[in-house]
Structures are given as structure tokens and as C-alpha cells.
Amino acid sequence: MKINKIHHIAIICSNYEASKKFYVDILKFSVIHETYRSERDSYKLDLKISDRDTIELFSFPSPSPRPSKPEACGLRHLAFEVDNIEENVDYLISQGINVEPIRVDPITGKKFTFFQDPDKLPLEIYEV
Incomplete structure (x- = not known):
């Protein structure tokens, strides 16, 4: 295959x-x-x-309904690549979206954070 x-x-x-x-x-x-x-x-x-x-x-x-936490069994989350995480976080907040604090991936050193869609599906933005 x-x-x-x-x-x-x-x-x-x-x-x-x-x-x-x-x-x-x-x-x-x-x-x-x-x-x-x-x-x-x-x-x-x-x-x-x-x-x-x-x-x-x-x-x-x-x-x-389904579990929606990023650590729930099953599909973990959907991640979107962004160029500038701070700009995207500021934009999401301006749209009334709650965004978790920005974290740094200990393996890649890249910045990322999570937010949720209207059904609480965990979504991630990941800076390249």
C-alpha cells in the first residue's frame, strides 16, 4: 500500500x-x-x-458528543501551520476566541498554542 x-x-x-x-x-x-x-x-x-x-x-x-481534550483517546487535535504565532493569537483574541498561553515544543523549539472551535474541538496553531 x-x-x-x-x-x-x-x-x-x-x-x-x-x-x-x-x-x-x-x-x-x-x-x-x-x-x-x-x-x-x-x-x-x-x-x-x-x-x-x-x-x-x-x-x-x-x-x-465526543471527548474534546487534546489528551483524549482518539484523534488528538487538528493543527494549522502559521508564520507568526503572536499575530494569529492576537487576531483570534480580537474575534472573541479563547486561546491558551503560547508554549514551546521541547523537541522542535517551535511555538504553538491551542484554541477551540464552536464544538470545543481542539485546534492548534504551530509556528514554522
């Missing part, structure tokens, strides 16, 4: 409008395509992060 790359990241949200606003208006991801699936009472929003990375944002009526 040979895997080329990650194709997309899928996220299920509990409040479609709040999550759409967060990912499009605050994180500035571009909308590729938005679909309403009436048979599922569900939206699917394809978002462009970069030239090669995409997120599929799904809404479903009454999705099951």
Missing part, C-alpha cells in the same frame, strides 16, 4: 451556522461547495485551507 497524502479532514458540528461562521469568517477558509442533503437533514460544506488541504464540515441532527 502507498498513501500519497491526506485527502481531507471531516468535522461534524452541532450548530452548522456557528461552525460555518467560525471556519469561514474567523479562520478565513474559502468555501469550495455547500450542499444541503434533505434526506439526512444535513449540510456538507467543503472548505479550502490551502492549495492542497480541505475540510469537509458536516451537520447532522443531534450528533453524538
